[in-house]
Amino acid sequence: MSEAPIPSRCRIVLIAPPPDSGDAERIEAALSGGDVASLLIPGYGADENELQARAERLTPLAQARGVAVIIAGEPRIAARVQADGVHVDGSKAELGDIIQKHQKRMMVGCGGAKSRDDALELGETQPDYIFFGRFGYDNKPEPHPRNLSLGRWWAQMIQIPCIVLAGSEISSIVDVARTGAEFVALGSAVFAEGRDPAAMVAEANALLDAHAPALGENA
Numbered sequence: 034m035s036e037a038p039i040p041s042r043c044r045i046v047l048i049a050p051p052p053d054s055g056d057a058e059r060i061e062a063a064l065s066g067g068d069v070a071s072l073l074i075p076g077y078g079a080d081e082n083e084l085q086a087r088a089e090r091l092t093p094l095a096q097a098r099g100v101a102v103i104i105a106g107e108p109r110i111a112a113r114v115q116a117d118g119v120h121v122d123g124s125k126a127e128l129g130d131i132i133q134k135h136q137k138r139m140m141v142g143c144g145g146a147k148s149r150d151d152a153l154e155l156g157e158t159q160p161d162y163i164f165f166g167r168f169g170y171d172n173k174p175e176p177h178p179r180n181l182s183l184g185r186w187w188a189q190m191i192q193i194p195c196i197v198l199a200g201s202e203i204s205s206i207v208d209v210a211r212t213g214a215e216f217v218a219l220g221s222a223v224f225a226e227g228r229d230p231a232a233m234v235a236e237a238n239a240l241l242d243a244h245a246p247a248l249g250e251n252a
């Protein structure tokens with residue numbers, strides 16, 4: 034990421050694609066395309082050793098550009114590779130336990146909320162962010178209406194930042210930004226086969242510059 038000032042509008046969280054032989058190069062290309070706040074690395078069913086090996090490759094690559102790295106589901110791996118945070122999809126009790134043990138040393142964010150009640154219950158543990166969406170479910174051009182609705186409500190009511198999953202088309206980033214969410218997650222929109230990750234991130238930032246409200250404004 035460049036040393037340009039951090040934008041005061043919705044920013045990008047990249048969701049690393051499923052591992053393949055060229056994933057590091059694709060992610061590095063995406064990070065070269067413009068402002069990215071964080072790289073979120075899901076496990077995709079990998080065992081602990083496989084996930085740690087991947088995290089060891091990707092974490093320094095992203096951090097060298099000033100991009101925070103968040104490992105999904107494995108606080109021990111996040112600590113071992115000196116990542117910036119861990120993402121938890123679990124119960125309120127599980128999330129609260131991880132926050133108590135690890136939040137002093139790293140960010141702890143959460144996902145899994147399917148309703149306002151779910152979100153409020155998770156929010157009681159004071160995570161660093163809440164994610165509306167599911168990894169791998171950005172397979173339609175537009176964001177899921179429920180994620181947009183939850184993101185808009187949360188951004189208006191709650192101070193804890195939220196991340197909302199966009200659709201498979203870069204243009205869908207505008208709908209997310211207009212909810213007032215602090216972050217928009219991009220996965221297939223950047224990394225789908227045949228796409229240029231750097232060009233996709235550059236286009237996404239241009240759309241945010243043109244259409245995203247300043248943080249704190251009503252969407």
